[in-house]
Amino acid sequence: MLFKCQEDSFLKQYTTKIVSCEQATLEWTPPGESEAKKLKGFNVVCEDTILFPEGGGQPCDYGHINGEPVRCVLRKGVEAVHFVECLTPFQVGxxxxxxxDWTRRLDHMQQHSGQHLITALFDGEFKYDTTSWWLGTDISYIELDTHHLISPDSLDTIERKANELIREGRKVSVELTDPEYAMLYTDARAPRGLPRNHVGVVRVVRIEGIESNMCCGTHVTNISQLQCIKLLYAETTRSGVNVHFVVxxxxxRKLGEIFLREQQLNLALKGGPTQHLDLIQKLQTNLKSxxxxxxxxxxxxxxxxxxxxETTRPYPKYYCLHRKDVIEPDFINTFLRNAPENIFYFLTVSENTTNNGKGVMVLRGEKTDVQKFGPKFIELLEGKGNGYNGNYQGKFNNGTKIPECNALLEKHFNDNKENN
Structure with a gap:
């Protein structure tokens, strides 16, 4: 079944009827955030929809039904199921x-149609087939079926051709045909084939004079609407080469981010863009020194x-030394190589930060004392460690408990002294 969004991708409003409504929940991550939220609402099916259900590498649309937010749209057979975040159910009929959400729709159309154009050009120029693609929130990529390194010159060639075609304003059209007839298109590509649950006619998206591609997604009507394409970089993976792009x-937006970052670097480095590399190399040299x-x-x-x-007589029963300069275990190793034997040592180095501070802990002394305090200290300091004989070492995450560890040692050795 074709939905209204596939007939006219530029429709921003549409009136239809409710077919079904069932209570549901959804794990949903808001745009720009990393933590998912559990939403309560309803799975709503309409007679038709302008909200694209996820498919063909393209995420679903967002929008509203009767003013209530639609957080997800999925295709189930011939139906599009909308998850609507609301408290009151919709009535059938x-x-x-x-x-x-037109901003999101336009972005997805630009990226998807841009992907078709880039894919066609890599196929025509280098005979590289696109095996998959990913429409990300910031950057998208296509996976090419090759293990050959794609040079910056090759990327420039595809990018230049793509933008030349955009300036020409080639028409993008959608043709509907039977699945069997669609396979007769000499330039039609669907490397993964049609979905097993596909029903009805097939959409063939055609870029005038460039390619035809069986596709369920939403697209622009003229590639001039893509504005421009920028190929960012190519990276080799186990299965091929990924070419990352923005459209x-x-x-x-990417240009704005880069310019803002450039301004910040100008202030931080006290020099313009042409000096950045030299100034950073100078900073790296100074940092090493x-x-x-x-x-x-x-x-x-x-x-x-x-x-x-060494100059203290008699030697103390135990000795604690804690530094917050930096996590540098070699400080502890150097100390122990030069320190007297027969003393219980509790040594830490940690970050000099305003938070709890991560660090490294080392205990050295009598085997029984080390076995007693090692696991206890590492538990207090919220870390992990292990030891053998008279040595114990580990990494910790909470340096605020170091005074408690010191107090335990003081009590232990003072009690032993009194008993002796």
Whole structure:
């Protein structure tokens, strides 16, 4: 069955009737967010719909039915099931006024029609077949059936040809035909074939003079409506090569993001775009020098701390040392190489941050003491660790509990001293 959205992709409003309405829930992630929400509402089926159900690599449309938000549309056989987030059910036979999120629809049409054009050009120029594609929220890609490296020059060739055709304004039309007849189109492509549950006529999307493609998605009516295409980069995968791209409004949005980032870099680096590379390389060189100097300073501090204990008589029963300069385990190793034996050591290095602070912990001493305090400390500090004989080490996530660990050691060794 063809839906109204497939007959006229530019319809923004449509009136139909409710066929069925069933209570339902939906795990839905709002655009621009990462956490899903559990929504309550109803699965609503209408006589027809301008809201595209997910399919053919294209996400579903969003919109409203009688003012209530439609969060998802899925095809089930010959029906489009709309999940509507609302509290009151719709009545079968009631009039349903559908409105579409036009910004989302236009974006999807631009990306999908752009994908058809890019696919056709890679096929015609290099004989690379498109095996799949993904319409992402920011960037889309096609997967090409090749393991040959696609050079920047090849990407430029396809991009230039695509934008030349956009300027020519080739017409995009949709033809309806029987599935058997559709396969007779010499330039029609459907690499994965028709869905097993397909019923009725087949839509063939034709870009004038370029290609025909069996497709269920929504499309522009003229490729001039794509505005422009930008191929971003190509990456090799196990199954082929993915070519990432943006079309239309996304090109303008991407340009805006890049320009804003450039302005921020100008301020941070105190230099214009032509100087960015040199300034970053200079920063990297200075950072390496500073890191080496800092590591040497930490090593000297570790040796100095160990020498302080060496000059102390009698030796303490236990010794705690905690640094928040940086997570640098070599500080602990240097300290232990220079520190006296027969002392219980509790050593940590952690991040100097305003949050709880992650870090590294090391215990060294009598085997029984290490076995007693190692697991206990790592549990308090919310980390993981292990040990053997008189050594225990681990990584922790909550440095705020270090004073509690110190207090446990103080009580343990003071009690032993009194008992002795």
């Amino acid at each position: 009631d009039v349903a006024k559908q409105t579409i 239309g409004e996304r090109v303008l 500073s890191t080496k100097a800092f590591e040497k300073l930490l090593k000297d501090v570790a040796i100095s701390e160990a020498e302080k204990i």
